Amino acid sequence: MKISGAAVFAIAIASVEAFSPASVQQRNGATALFSTTEGSKPRTKKEGRLGFFKSEKFHRKGFKEVRDNVEDTINEQYQSSLVDDLKSSNYVIEKDNVKVYLAKDFGFCWGVERSIALAYEAVRHYPDRKLHITNELIHNPEVNDRLTEMNVNLIEKLGEGKKNFDVVEDGDVVILPAFGASYEEMDFLDKKNVEIVDTTCPWVSKVWNTVDSHQRKGLTSIIHGKYGHEETVATTSFCEDYICVKDMKEAEMVADYMANGGDREEFLKYFKNAVSEGFDPDKMLEKVGLANQTTMYKKETKAIGQLFQKTIMQKFGPSKVDEHYYEFDTICDATQERQDAVTELVENGNDYGLDFILVVGGWDSSNTAHLLEIPHHQGIRSFHINRADCISADNTITHRTVEGEIVTEPFLLNLDKDLVLGVTSGASTPDAAVQDALSQIFLLKKMQDAAKEGSAVKSD
Ligand code: SF4
Known part of the structure; x- marks a missing residue:
């Protein structure tokens, strides 16, 4: 994975359609916290949204002066030499009695790359400000942990659709995640003296x-x-x-x-x-x-x-x-391409002799969960893990089922043969997470083989 700044930012922002005036309806839930009409005449939500974009405090295109630096950091943190090797060897690799077939489309989509880049740029551009984010940037634990390490405060959820915006003070910076934010939150922040960095995916x-x-x-x-x-x-x-x-x-x-x-x-x-x-x-x-x-x-x-x-x-x-x-x-295209690619893996599953398909991605990630459904519905043993440490040295795997349950079960079943697996990852999963998961499997297989032979395993 190589993220190009030019590619990330040469993305067309979703087209703006004409609108016709209509009355604004108050809604339930979070709307009760934020008035859509306060301080200005009633407007359509689209009119309101376009109004937010015009504000000098609303940033949708990032900050050029820190872009190169951010690009290097992101590549360093999230790319993987193993995944690059897999791609350059026609999406298949063999190592330590393990054969891995990688789906042709997998991992970070451009919307996620763009969102991460914008958030990192915000951190670098406002080094002395307090930064907040209204939700997880994307559904990936590693990426969200990195933002926390960079002192970006995840605004606390209070239940019933409400959040603790009390912590946001004048002069702070608020990042909107890749999934966007509600109209009411945007309206509320628009009225505060804060800088808003909008990383919403154009899709x-x-x-x-x-x-x-x-x-x-x-x-x-x-x-x-x-x-x-x-x-x-x-x-x-x-x-x-x-x-x-x-x-x-x-x-x-x-x-x-x-x-x-x-x-x-x-x-x-x-x-x-x-x-x-x-x-x-x-x-x-x-x-x-x-x-x-x-x-x-x-x-x-x-x-x-x-x-x-x-x-x-x-x-x-x-x-x-x-x-x-x-x-x-x-x-979105990214969703479709990843679904098509795992379908292709499934269709070739018998020819490849797949023991299982591994799906790597956040447990809350909707697009990752759908990638699991495809092999599952075809009766192929498959696992959705969110981190490499879901695979344990005691030969168990902790994974999320299609029903949404987190379960732990025995992992490698047939120790008398070489292992063959397919792997894919969700649109919010860095290649580094796939590498970590595969490394864990290589090590586990080595341990199992060594135990069978009665010898100790040496770690690479
Ligand atoms: S999966 Fe699609 S909609 Fe979601 S961030 Fe990626 S490109 Fe955007």
Whole structure:
């Protein structure tokens, strides 16, 4: 991995669409903390967002004078010679009776590289200021630990969507993470005397533009995403009427209500945390637009889109589909490419003789969790670990299952043969984390082989 400053910053910021005035609705949850109208006339959320960007205190392009220095630091901390070797040897390597196949697309996406670079530049550009971040920068423990080591304060969560912004004082610097921040947080910070460094990935901003276009067309946004995920929390804050569906089962519940109606109270009870305030399923499912969390499983988003399109067609007739349904694919390329690459590994799994597939990435990382689902659903033994030390010298592995449980189980099962594994990593995982995990496996295999032979292992 070599991060180029030019590449990182030659990224087009998501296009800005025209907007039409509309009244601002107050929302529940965090909105109660932050007024959207205080000190200025009411405005649309998109108008408000564009207003934030115009402020001299709102920084979206980084700080040139420290860029080269930051680029060197990032490469030093996160790149891996082992992963570079794997890439240059056609994504396969053999060492100490272990054969490793690396997925063709894996690891840091440009949105994450950009976000880390902007955060590091902020630290260097404001050496004497207190810095805060409104959430984890990305879902990766090593990267977040590094920011903590650089004295960036992670603003404490107080529960029920509230955070302790009391610690932010005049003159401080506040970093917004790669998933973005909610409208209410941006509005609140805009009114304070602080510098804001916005590292939101442009793909996420694209989703916000999509839900904004739903509002202009008078559509309810159906968001394929997890309502509690930081990115979806931010996206819903830019919506007026919305409902979140996390998977096909929930999409089918919504489609069924659209087509046939149902028990309104039961429906609202089930989706109580996943809908906008005052959501009325009898009125608000007549005209809908689909958007998604950028890191969802692409095949599922597509299937959900087809389900709603079919439901609308059956209810209103084919000629009325455009009037009642709008879809815009907002799965980011990085997510799709990593899913395609692990699918290819799975398809070749028998030919390669894979014992298992290892997925490396933060346990809270949605895109990493989806990478696990692909081999899991094909019946291939697979593990999602967040750090190398999930692999223990006692030949156990601690991993996150597709159901989200953290479990520990025996790891290398057949000690009489060479080990063959596939490996991939999420979009927020540094190559160095993959190297650490593989090194742990090489060492463990060596230990197991030595124990079998009755000799002691020498560490490299
Ligand atoms: S996974 Fe996609 S949306 Fe998320 S940071 Fe990377 S490029 Fe942006």
